Amino acid sequence: MNLSLLQSAAADNRWADLFPELPLALLALFLLVLEIVLPKRQHRSIPVVAILGQVALLVALLVNLRGGMTEQLTFNGLLRHSPTGQFFRVLFLVTSLLVSILGVVSLARQRMPRVEFFHIVMVVAAAMMLLVQSHHFVMFFVALETVTVGFYILVSYFRTNPLSLEAGLKYLVMGALSSAILLFGIVLLYGAVGNPALAPSGIAAGAMDFASVRQFLLAHPDNFLAQLGIVLVLSGVAFKIGAVPFQIWVPDVYQGAPTPVTAFLAVGSKAAGFGALVVLAGVFAPCKSLVIPVLSVMAGATILFGNLAALTQYNVKRLIALSGVSHAGYLLIGVIAAYYDPAALSGVYFYLIAYLVASFAVFGVMTHVCGENEADQELEHYADLAQTHPFLALVLVIGLGSLAGIPPLAGFIGKLMIFLAAFSAGLYVLLGIAVLGVMISIYYYFGWIKAACFSAWRLPTPAGEAVPSLPRTPVAWPARITLGTLAVASVVLGLWQGPIIGWLLAR
Amino acid sequence: MADLLFYVLGGVTLGTAALTVLSRNAVNSAMFFLLSLLATAGLFVLLDAYLLAALLVLVYAGAVVALFLFIIMLLDMQGGVRPPFTRATIAAAVAATGLLTVAVLGFVKRAQLSVAPVSPDLPVVGASLKAYAAQLFTTYLLPVQVVGFLLLIAMLGVIVLSKRVEGLEDIK
Numbered sequence: 116m117n118l119s120l121l122q123s124a125a126a127d128n129r130w131a132d133l134f135p136e137l138p139l140a141l142l143a144l145f146l147l148v149l150e151i152v153l154p155k156r157q158h159r160s161i162p163v164v165a166i167l168g169q170v171a172l173l174v175a176l177l178v179n180l181r182g183g184m185t186e187q188l189t190f191n192g193l194l195r196h197s198p199t200g201q202f203f204r205v206l207f208l209v210t211s212l213l214v215s216i217l218g219v220v221s222l223a224r225q226r227m228p229r230v231e232f233f234h235i236v237m238v239v240a241a242a243m244m245l246l247v248q249s250h251h252f253v254m255f256f257v258a259l260e261t262v263t264v265g266f267y268i269l270v271s272y273f274r275t276n277p278l279s280l281e282a283g284l285k286y287l288v289m290g291a292l293s294s295a296i297l298l299f300g301i302v303l304l305y306g307a308v309g310n311p312a313l314a315p316s317g318i319a320a321g322a323m324d325f326a327s328v329r330q331f332l333l334a335h336p337d338n339f340l341a342q343l344g345i346v347l348v349l350s351g352v353a354f355k356i357g358a359v360p361f362q363i364w365v366p367d368v369y370q371g372a373p374t375p376v377t378a379f380l381a382v383g384s385k386a387a388g389f390g391a392l393v394v395l396a397g398v399f400a401p402c403k404s405l406v407i408p409v410l411s412v413m414a415g416a417t418i419l420f421g422n423l424a425a426l427t428q429y430n431v432k433r434l435i436a437l438s439g440v441s442h443a444g445y446l447l448i449g450v451i452a453a454y455y456d457p458a459a460l461s462g463v464y465f466y467l468i469a470y471l472v473a474s475f476a477v478f479g480v481m482t483h484v485c486g487e488n489e490a491d492q493e494l495e496h497y498a499d500l501a502q503t504h505p506f507l508a509l510v511l512v513i514g515l516g517s518l519a520g521i522p523p524l525a526g527f528i529g530k531l532m533i534f535l536a537a538f539s540a541g542l543y544v545l546l547g548i549a550v551l552g553v554m555i556s557i558y559y560y561f562g563w564i565k566a567a568c569f570s571a572w573r574l575p576t577p578a579g580e581a582v583p584s585l586p587r588t589p590v591a592w593p594a595r596i597t598l599g600t601l602a603v604a605s606v607v608l609g610l611w612q613g614p615i616i617g618w619l620l621a622r
Numbered sequence: 623m624a625d626l627l628f629y630v631l632g633g634v635t636l637g638t639a640a641l642t643v644l645s646r647n648a649v650n651s652a653m654f655f656l657l658s659l660l661a662t663a664g665l666f667v668l669l670d671a672y673l674l675a676a677l678l679v680l681v682y683a684g685a686v687v688a689l690f691l692f693i694i695m696l697l698d699m700q701g702g703v704r705p706p707f708t709r710a711t712i713a714a715a716v717a718a719t720g721l722l723t724v725a726v727l728g729f730v731k732r733a734q735l736s737v738a739p740v741s742p743d744l745p746v747v748g749a750s751l752k753a754y755a756a757q758l759f760t761t762y763l764l765p766v767q768v769v770g771f772l773l774l775i776a777m778l779g780v781i782v783l784s785k786r787v788e789g790l791e792d793i794k
Contacts, residue, residue: 128763140771191761226790231782235775245768257765261772268779275791339732 127191134183135172135208136241142168143237150230158229162219165233166593169212176205188250192324195250202464202619203247203390206471210383211240213475216597217375217482220588224487225273232272236379239265243383247390252301252323255391259297259355262387263290266380270372278490282371289354289364297351303344304328313338325398332401345399349409352395356388356443359416366424369436374489377432378478381439382471389446389467393460396450403454410451415545417444418552425559431481431492434559435474438518441552442470448545449533455540461619462532468615469517469525469608476514476601479594480507486586496585497567506598507590508567513602517609519560520553525608628668634661646704652690659683673751 130137142165149161183201188194214236222229242261249255267290271283301323307313308331309322321327332341354361369377399406421441428434446466452459484500484507485492501508517526530553537546590598608615638658642651659682666675707715758766 128760190764193762193764226787228782228785228787231778234778238771238775242768242771245764253762253765254768257768257772261768261775264772264779265775268775268782271783274783339729343729343733 127189129189132183132187132189132194132196134179135176135204136244138172139169139208139211139237139241139244142172143234143241146230146234146237161230162215162222162233165237166212166215166219169208169215169237173205173208173212176208180205190254192326193251193254194245194248195325196248199390199393199460199464200244200248203386204244206386206467207240207243207383210379210386210471211236213479213597213601214375214379214383216593217378217475217479218373220482220591220594221373221375221489224588225275227273227275232269235265235268239269239379240383243387243390246387247394249391249394250325251321252305252325252328256298256301259391260294262384263294263355266290266376266384269376269379270368272376273373273489276371276488276490278371279373280371282368285364285371286368289368293351293354293361296347296354300344300347300349300351303340303347305344307331307335307338307340307344325394329398329401332399336401336404342402342405345402345405346409348395349392349399349406352388352392353413356385356392356446357440358413358443358447359420359440360413362417362420362440365440366428366433366436369439370430370432370490374432374478374482374485374492377436378475381435381478382474385439385443385446386467386471389443389450389463392450393453393463396453400454407451407454410447411542411545414444414447414451415548417441417447418548419444422552422555422559426555428559429494430490431494431497431563432490434494434563435477435481438556438559439474441556442466442518444552445530445533445549448537448542448549451545452533452536452540452542456536459533459536459540461616462529462536464619465532465612465616466529469529469605472601472604472608473514473517473524473526476510476598476605477518479598479601480511480514483507483588483590483594484586485588494563494566497563498585499570501568502570504587504590506595510598510602511567512564513605515560515564517605519557523606523609525605528609528612624668628665631661631664631668634658635665648694649691652687652694655690656683656687659687673754 145168146161146165149164150158153161180201183196183204184198186195186197189196215233218232218236222232239262242258242265246255246258246262249258267283267287270286271280273279305322308328313331313335322331332338335341350361354364357365369380372380396406396410418441421437421439421444425434425437425441428437446463449459449463449466453463481492483504484496497511500511513524517524520527520530530549534546534549537549635658638654638661641654642658645651645654659678663675663678663683666672666678
């Protein structure tokens with residue numbers, strides 16, 4: 116093979132189209148170089164470089180938003196760029212930026228190495244962007260594994276805490292299991308699609324390509340091997356989004372992980388899972404009669420389990436983990452409704468935006484209202500927050516209100532869009548379960564607000580016992596600006612969705 | 623001849639895999655696992671996937687099982703006494719076996735496993751190192767680069783989670 120032949124074969128590898136994945140990964144590498152080059156006392160500036168670099172990338176991405184919108188296949192059909200992909204790029208970049216900001220607050224209390232944390236967060240975010248844009252099972256699996264391996268490390272990052280290590284081990288075992296299930300599904304699909312005896316005419320790309328999988332399913336919607344593969348692939352993705360019956364790891368891992376990582380899992384990993392699920396739902400669309408019942412049962416069970424299990428929690432990290440499970444259920448309803456009307460996806464995307472903004476407001480407050488042991492965050496620790504830290508309490512109330520779906524806030528609009536889509540799709544049973552779930556969720560979200568704001572309802576400390584000191588971290592100005600912006604965004608997006616919703620609906 | 627070899631190798635793979643789970647001594651388990659992998663590599667050879675067979679032997683049999691043996695040696699694991707199964711475990715095992723039987727029966731009955739005869743001149747990408755490498759460095763260049771990052775963060779993770787840090791009290 117000579118050089119020119121190699122060149123023509125590689126002509127489709129258009130690296131410049133990988134914006135911001137490639138710069139983000141390079142920035143991550145640059146951090147490691149800085150750690151080697153800079154003298155030790157200047158190491159504190161490396162997180163600042165990470166955050167400012169991500170802000171610069173975000174600005175560049177937003178300025179150049181239209182540039183990446185054209186639908187095209189690059190890298191020999193491994194990637195498919197689309198407006199949806201562009202939306203997820205912005206979402207993941209904002210997520211990794213916010214995780215980095217929370218990471219600075221959280222790591223300041225620990226004596227752990229710092230730079231690696233930001234490096235891994237950025238690499239994982241870049242891999243998430245590739246995951247939702249993948250158009251080929253090889254790319255899909257490699258990107259998914261990069262995300263998962265990154266999370267194994269991030270979850271067990273605070274290694275002096277036994278709960279963090281335990282969470283890392285649990286996530287490793289469950290992640291390996293889910294990867295195995297997913298891989299088995301991919302192999303079965305590959306076997307069915309690659310079978311020359313069944314190949315419909317006109318499959319040009321390999322049997323791993325999403326387009327040829329879809330073509331095959333159109334020709335043979337009742338192929339048993341392919342159906343088995345579809346169920347297994349959906350199960351593998353359901354592990355990542357924490358949908359019932361694959362939610363078993365969620366509470367322990369969310370509790371043990373450092374708080375910024377919990378936020379990354381809750382928002383980033385879930386959004387990546389849903390991005391992948393939306394892509395796969397399109398690929399599996401010819402097998403609607405199989406996919407819709409599977410997803411419907413999952414969605415109903417997820418909403419009920421998440422909300423009922425969250426009712427009994429006193430540890431706020433477990434509470435937010437289980438409520439996150441129920442949010443995955445609402446999002447699943449949106450994905451199902453999209454089979455009847457593709458416009459339902461705009462509801463899913465808006466819900467993800469609202470969920471990101473509200474979750475990071477809550478996680479930001481959680482990062483400040485905890486001590487060195489990040490797994491130990493009880494509702495009691497929030498006592499008198501409104502009196503001592505009115506700013507944090509206000510942000511918490513807005514964030515929780517948005518998660519609960521209280522009217523003027525963004526979370527309400529997200530839920531409304533998904534419920535309207537479910538109504539017009541005729542999913543009345545799921546809609547009923549979802550409304551019931553929202554009513555249950557108000558109880559535990561407001562229990563948290565009550566713990567933070569209304570000291571009169573607190574149990575009195577028994578006489579003779581010392582009042583326990585409450586862990587609080589002072590809010591520095593960068594975190595103050597971030598939390599303020601998130602709270603304001605939750606309110607503004609609830610009252611005025613502006614061009615976002617127009618753009619989402621126009622697609 | 624090839625059919626007979628297939629059944630022999632398949633039987634060895636399944637039998638040793640079962641013994642891996644069933645044997646009480648951890649070293650025996652690791653050794654049966656090794657045999658199972660070697661038989662699987664034999665199956666790949668029957669499919670003309672020589673590269674895959676060689677990689678399986680080198681990576682799994684060579685590196686992974688050796689690692690297992692090191693860990694077994696370091697932890698000094700003996701067989702030990704297995705606690706008796708609880709009622710719940712037995713119920714779960716019966717249910718799982720039933721489900722698995724139904725699944726396998728459904729698979730055998732309904733999967734259209736009939737395959738058209740493959741023409742012998744069909745290119746087999748995984749067979750030769752050269753064809754495989756050409757694919758890796760042209761079509762699949764992006765996944766290769768991403769795997770590079772995967773390995774990098776995995777290495778960083780090992781360092782972060784195990785390196786001795788000054789003033790850090792690790793749990794024993």
